[in-house]
Amino acid sequence: MDAIPYEHGLILAAILFVCGLLGVLTRRNIVFVLMSLEIMLNACGLAFVVASARWQHAEGQIMYLMILTLAAAEVAVGLGLIIQMYRRFHTVDISVLNEMKG
Template sequence: MTTVPFGQLLILPVLLFALGVLGVLARRNLVFILMSIEIMLNAAGLVFIIAGARWGQADGQIMFLLVLTLAAAEVSIGLALIIRIRARLPSLDSDAANLLQG
């Protein structure tokens, strides 16, 4: 059994984070923007796990637990906001949300 090099392990979260950034920048639908944020948070958690595995410590998995909690809280608030926006605006286009007033 050979060891996968640390640098090769880090390629995966970098790619995933870049894809998440691309999603946020390219998509205008709010649901897709939220999904891309999830992808980015997940990539950050993956880096913690990789670092924890690199040094054989449990701290990485604990930080992943905190990222998971943050993602759950962020998704619940974000989706509630999306439902509110949908009730007031005809579309979920994030460019249309600048018409909100008061």
């Protein structure tokens, strides 16, 4: 088998992370913000798996499992918040949330 340069995996993870960051910074729709957070978490998981392949050790994949759990819990809570927000404000625009009036 031919070898993949280790940096290329990490650079791919970095590019995916930056794409997610760009989404979080630019979008105003809260659903897109949550999706961009998912992209960023997934990029972190990719970096861990690449590191696991680099040192041929399983602990990177265990960290990936922890990130997966975290992402699942985060999505559940985030989608619950989106449902509640849509029920109260009838919009998914995050700029309506800057009033802090419950």
